[in-house]
Amino acid sequence: MNVPENAFFHIHTFRCGHAAMVPDEAYVRKAIELHAGSIWFSDHAPFPGDPLHHMMSVTELDGYLETIHTLKHRYAGQIDVHAGLEIEYFPSFDRSGWYRQLKDDERIEFLMIGQHMAEIKPGHFSFEWDKERLARDEYRVLGEAVIAGIESGYFDFVAHPDRSFRAKRAWDDDMTALSRRIIGAAAKADIPLEKNKLSARMAYNFWPEFWRLLTPANRVITGLDAHSVEDMAERAFAGLPEI
Ligand SMILES: [Zn+2]
Ligand SMILES: [Zn+2]
Numbered sequence: 465m466n467v468p469e470n471a472f473f474h475i476h477t478f479r480c481g482h483a484a485m486v487p488d489e490a491y492v493r494k495a496i497e498l499h500a501g502s503i504w505f506s507d508h509a510p511f512p513g514d515p516l517h518h519m520m521s522v523t524e525l526d527g528y529l530e531t532i533h534t535l536k537h538r539y540a541g542q543i544d545v546h547a548g549l550e551i552e553y554f555p556s557f558d559r560s561g562w563y564r565q566l567k568d569d570e571r572i573e574f575l576m577i578g579q580h581m582a583e584i585k586p587g588h589f590s591f592e593w594d595k596e597r598l599a600r601d602e603y604r605v606l607g608e609a610v611i612a613g614i615e616s617g618y619f620d621f622v623a624h625p626d627r628s629f630r631a632k633r634a635w636d637d638d639m640t641a642l643s644r645r646i647i648g649a650a651a652k653a654d655i656p657l658e659k660n661k662l663s664a665r666m667a668y669n670f671w672p673e674f675w676r677l678l679t680p681a682n683r684v685i686t687g688l689d690a691h692s693v694e695d696m697a698e699r700a701f702a703g704l705p706e707i
Pocket of ligand 2: 474476550578623689
């Protein structure tokens with residue numbers, strides 16, 4: 465999937481519970497005002513049973529997709545509006561067919577893997593670990609989940625791959641080895657890796673060492689990870705750190 469220049473990519477909505485309580489239309493109107501060519505909504509996808517809390521609930525998914533599609537038609541000719549989801553890769557939800565169901569839903573134009581936690585055994589997640597364990601092992605389980613997700617074939621983009629290393633404080637050879645595997649998997653699957661402008665503002669979430677390992681076979685996109693209209697407007701024109 466190609467994201468043209470002048471895209472406002474990676475926009476959240478109020479449904480995830482940690483974004484501004486504004487109508488989705490407010491993002492579209494502001495994007496038009498700022499002369500964006502397209503806007504790509506990728507709110508945090510729900511999981512059946514709603515086991516986690518930083519995402520919309522399953523009952524909100526239809527409303528989300530219907531609203532974005534209404535906006536797509538309402539603003540056609542002024543801006544291209546795209547409906548997608550950002551979602552973790554959890555093996556037990558792959559076995560139960562959830563990703564297949566989302567991918568087959570014609571209203572969902574793209575799925576982006578955004579691995580904020582990993583499933584360490586069925587129904588259990590890495591956020592259950594203590595700080596010490598997270599500092600030592602989180603990047604491995606996040607990175608492995610990203611690789612498994614890319615290889616699953618469900619995803620069109622990888623959000624903030626370098627955020628896997630957020631609990632690390634210094635770059636090391638093991639991080640290089642894991643990064644090369646993520647980068648290689650993305651190249652093989654021809655999936656863009658996202659340089660994320662929210663990560664760029666957070667200590668230890670944006671790693672130039674990761675981006676220096678990219679090869680000519682990799683595609684890159686820039687995402688705003690906006691959780692408010694103000695985020696979107698401000699990050700749209702902000703730069704990224706030097707690589
Ligand atoms: Zn979020
Ligand atoms: Zn996001």
